[in-house]
Amino acid sequence: MLAAALALAAGAAWAQVDVGAASSLRTLVPAETLEQSAQQQYAQLLEQARAQRALAPEGNPQLRKLRAIAQRLxxxxxxxxxxxxxxxxxxxxxxxxxxxxxxxxxxxxxxxTGILNQLQLTDDEIAMVMGHEMAHALREHARERLVKTQATNIGLRLGAQLLGLGDVGTLAANLGGQLLTLKFSRSDESESDLVGLELAARAGFNPQASVTLWQKMSQASGGEGFGFLSTHPTGPDRIHELQANLPKVQKLYEQARR
Known part of the structure; x- marks a missing residue:
């Protein structure tokens, strides 16, 4: 199924939504180093969940649904x-x-499971969450955030290239634990909203679900345990921006549904 979808994507005409160029700051952290650090942190997280018997088994219906949606994105x-x-x-x-x-x-x-159960997410809304999170990774917002964080901590500036990549790369190798608590900028969030919206629309998920998703988030924002909202603030402006972006991807959704 994934191979067929990849072939379809490769053969499709591509006209991306415009979100501008990615920040050159991210290049100060080697992608390979950060991805390896992320893999280590991810493995630790799964091991902790497994020890607590909280990791969903392969046959779990919700896990199967998540993986099916990912296969499309x-x-x-x-x-x-x-x-x-x-x-x-x-x-x-x-x-x-x-x-x-x-x-x-x-x-x-x-x-x-909290985000699925407490918000009673539809498949389309799950795709919006997943597309948004994938967009953060694809646009390498973590690389940029970590550079800016370390620039504050150790006095790096745009001329940090003079220090050599090894210095920043060494820092990045030890930053896996920060990846789960990074707070992205408002521009990062807007960018990921639009990129995620496009990914989901191309995969045949209804873009309107992005609005209903954030309406649910907004209504539930006073609840405890909303880790998602600690790093992804919501509000009327975000919902209005999403509504304004719907026409940019509507045709992609319609093409995907044919």
Whole structure:
């Protein structure tokens, strides 16, 4: 199924939504180093969940649904980041009341049952969450955030190239634990909203679900355990922006549904 979808994506005419060029700052952190660090952190997270008997088994219906949705989204990822062709994508589900989901560099995805159950997400809404998180990884927002964080901590500036990649790369190798708590900028969020919306629309998921998703998020934002909202703030402006973006991807959705 994935091979067929990849072939379809490769043969499709590609006209991406415009989100501008990715920040050159991210190049100060080697992608390979950060992806390896993410893999280590991901493995530790899964091991902890397994020890707590919270890691969903292979036959879990919700996990199977998540993986089926991912199979539809992944074929369109490499158009946003060629490295995604080599990523070993993984999708897992952890039993927890926490309302959260994320995609780490290298394509490591986790959903918590809290976000599925408490918000009663439809398949289309799940695709919007997943597409958004994949977009953060594809646009390498974590690489950029980590550079900016370390620039503050150790006095790096745009001339940090003079220090050599090894200095920043060494820092990146030890930053896996920060990947789960990074707070992206508002521009990162807007970019991921639009890129994720396009990924989902191309995969045949209704773009309107992005609006209903964030309406649910907004209504539930006062609840406890909303880890997703700690790093993905919501509000009327975000919903209005999503509504304004719907026409940009509507034709892609219609083409996917033919």
């Amino acid at each position: 992944i074929p369109y990822a490499a158009q946003w980041n060629p490295r995604a062709r080599q990523w070993r994508w993984e999708i897992n589900l952890i039993g927890s009341k926490e309302v959260n989901a994320f995609c780490m560099p290298g394509g490591k995805i986790v959903f918590y």
